[in-house]
Amino acid sequence: MKERRAIESYDGLAKWYNTHYQEMNGTWVTPPEDCNRHLDDLDVPFDKTLRLLDIGCGGGHFLEQATKRVKCVGVEISRVALLYAHERLYGRGVILIEASLEGIEPWLQFDYIVSMGSLEHVLELDKALDKIRILLKPTGAFYFYLPNTSWVHKDQPNELLADEPWWRAKLKEHGLQVDTTKAWGVDNIAYKGSAC
Ligand SMILES: C[S@@+](CC[C@H](N)C(=O)[O-])C[C@H]1O[C@@H](n2cnc3c(N)ncnc32)[C@H](O)[C@@H]1O
Numbered sequence: 001m002k003e004r005r006a007i008e009s010y011d012g013l014a015k016w017y018n019t020h021y022q023e024m025n026g027t028w029v030t031p032p033e034d035c036n037r038h039l040d041d042l043d044v045p046f047d048k049t050l051r052l053l054d055i056g057c058g059g060g061h062f063l064e065q066a067t068k069r070v071k072c073v074g075v076e077i078s079r080v081a082l083l084y085a086h087e088r089l090y091g092r093g094v095i096l097i098e099a100s101l102e103g104i105e106p107w108l109q110f111d112y113i114v115s116m117g118s119l120e121h122v123l124e125l126d127k128a129l130d131k132i133r134i135l136l137k138p139t140g141a142f143y144f145y146l147p148n149t150s151w152v153h154k155d156q157p158n159e160l161l162a163d164e165p166w167w168r169a170k171l172k173e174h175g176l177q178v179d180t181t182k183a184w185g186v187d188n189i190a191y192k193g194s195a196c
Pocket of ligand 1: 059075076077100101115117122
């Protein structure tokens with residue numbers, strides 16, 4: 001496991017992402033077809049009685065596809081990212097929350113919890129995983145898209161890089177069981193699982 005930690009406060013991290021998104025003049029983009037491959041891999045049906053939470057939802061590209069299938073909520077610390085997400089998702093019934101995952105009060109449980117390149121950037125991973133366990137329905141499923149130790153980019157201030165055995169053990173410590181994994185290229189792995 002390799003960890004870089006340049007920012008220690010939530011306020012500092014939110015400011016960093018706000019500035020970064022302003023400099024990018026937008027947010028990172030995952031193409032619709034990739035979002036739908038992830039949703040298919042997670043077996044998300046077209047059923048609006050089900051709820052999905054996207055942690056660190058950025059500009060809302062994943063939510064834009066997910067909301068065609070299920071009810072959606074996004075949580076994100078960057079106000080700038082959320083402004084882009086609001087623009088993209090206006091009128092689609094998606095709830096967007098400006099908060100850190102670690103800091104939100106669990107107010108309901110979800111059928112699906114996803115993190116697309118976000119969990120490795122949170123400030124307090126143990127607290128975040130405990131929160132996910134509480135927010136996930138006993139019958140629910142999680143899907144975490146995470147870089148492994150082959151990841152070479154250093155464009156974000158805080159990042160945790162780990163390989164599959166480390167993530168499997170860490171998730172298990174927090175009552176989260178990995179059921180399947182899928183490699184995306186050489187440097188990303190999608191972990192799908194359930195509460196245990
Ligand atoms: C690499 S970006 C990925 C964004 C989006 N999921 C995507 O695929 O474009 C990581 C995001 O996580 C957000 N983030 C970092 N720590 C967070 C936390 N503790 N709670 C909620 N969001 C967080 C950042 O603001 C940033 O937008």
